[in-house]
Amino acid sequence: MRLHWHRTDLRPSDNLALVSPDDSEEPRSSGSRPPAGDDPILPVYVFDPKILDHAAPPRVAFVLDSLAALREWYRDRESDLLVVRGEAPAELARLADDYGVDTVSWAQAYSGLGRRRDDRVADHLNEMGVETRIVHDHLLHEPGSITTNAGEPYSVYSYFWKKWKDREKRGSVPGPGADRLADPPHDTPIPTLDDLGFDRPEAEIPPGGYMEARHRLNDFCSDDIYRYEDARDDPAANATSRLSPHLTHGTVGIRTVHDRVVRARETAPNDATREAVETFRGELAWREFYHHVLYFNPEVVTENYRDYENPIEWRDDPEALQAWKDGETGYPIVDAGMRQLRAEAYMHNRVRMIVASFLTKDLLIDWREGYDWFRRNLVDHNPANDNGGWQWAASTGTDAQPYFRIFNPMTQGERHDPDAEYIREYVPELRGVDADLIHDWHDLSPTQRRRTAPDYPAPIVEHSERREQALAMFERARGEDD
Ligand SMILES: Cc1cc2nc3c(=O)[nH]c(=O)nc-3n(C[C@H](O)[C@H](O)[C@H](O)COP(=O)(O)OP(=O)(O)OC[C@H]3O[C@@H](n4cnc5c(N)ncnc54)[C@H](O)[C@@H]3O)c2cc1C
Incomplete structure (x- = not known):
């Protein structure tokens, strides 16, 4: 047996x-x-x-x-x-x-x-x-199988991708036949959340299960995958695969996903849609890249991947942290993302990048606080991707955003949610407010804000000031402050 x-x-x-x-x-x-x-x-x-x-x-x-x-x-x-x-x-x-x-x-x-x-x-x-x-089983290419010519794990994604994309990949395998399975003599019930000592989640959790995963994969690969290149950064379009909980919990096999994606590429009607499929394959490669990083650097779950000369002087600011968690920062795109997380245990990738940048570069709060909040609230949390995403945003990770490139939360909102459709969906206080006013929220006077959306908070920090402080904080960490 x-x-x-x-x-x-x-x-x-x-x-x-x-x-x-x-x-x-x-x-x-x-x-x-x-x-x-x-x-x-x-x-x-x-x-x-x-x-x-x-x-x-x-x-x-x-x-x-x-x-x-x-x-x-x-x-x-x-x-x-x-x-x-x-x-x-x-x-x-x-x-x-x-x-x-x-x-x-x-x-x-x-x-x-x-x-x-x-x-x-x-x-x-x-x-x-x-x-x-x-x-x-969990990856197409296991840790150690894609390395530099010197046999070292990659720390730069683009080089990893060059090898990953053309490497032969194993196809999916069928499940075991009924004749292979044993029949245990007694039933063992599945416990409830309560039995296990967990509260019911505040968020609406997407349905689990291997059939659900299969439907989601097929739906995505017959349609939205072809607009992935253009729509993946538009959170209102909801055009990404939403496969992340399934990949995290293994309700779908990665070989099944890849096979289906390759089939979508073969049937793509033109070069642009073929390119979109390739961009999606690139996200599967990011997942593998971060799993390799975690495998070879297990300490990254709690430590910075990148060494700075001096410790980064993150702020201890419980009030700002709480406002961030509650989606009450007065930065509409940030608040929409944080409220999507509470409502759905999920957040769109572009918005994850924005809220992570906001926590670390505007509130100057340690990425570990954000990672921990995501760990507790995301249905798709896994240490590899979550840590990779946080350390990227905090400029402490492998192939991370350079410390001097700081997202501006107003322009990010304007660029990626121009009609404020996503913002209005998750921030009811701003429903009925013009997109222009939403994107200008930061620059409105207190009287204009009161008139426009009396229940929505004023920005808790001034982005341009915080940007300067973040640069100075990183320069001190780099030993470049004199
Ligand atoms: C701060 C931060 C935290 C994150 N935490 C997690 C996490 O806990 N779990 C998680 O699965 N992803 C995480 N991501 C990556 C990404 O945001 C999600 O995988 C994606 O939003 C899931 O939605 P989707 O399945 O529709 O993605 P799609 O765009 O459809 O992508 C398909 C799959 O590719 C993988 N993928 C996509 N983007 C990335 C990426 N940037 N890095 C690694 N893999 C990626 C995921 O497995 C995803 O399901 C995080 C990103 C950031 C910036």
């Missing part, structure tokens, strides 16, 4: 660790089923309190939904998903003992914390004589 430990691979198909834990990583054509071995597979999900310590209601809600869908898939095949609670090493060891398991398989984790935990689990199982098979 082989126990398969589902974690961020909440899907039955295109799951390399589930189907074929000991299969090689050689690229193969899409759709061919790798050899599966003879052991029947017993699937399990473990709610480990140590892992749940790092979780938050939006992500747990999405996981519960996705587990229900995955369990149905197994049940439709006369099998079942075991769902247990307790520390993973002890629970897996107990199940291995109860069911006469020879091998436990799972997909490789890439964060430092995840890898340390997996080592502990593997040691514990190996000591009992149970084999462990840990398979790269």
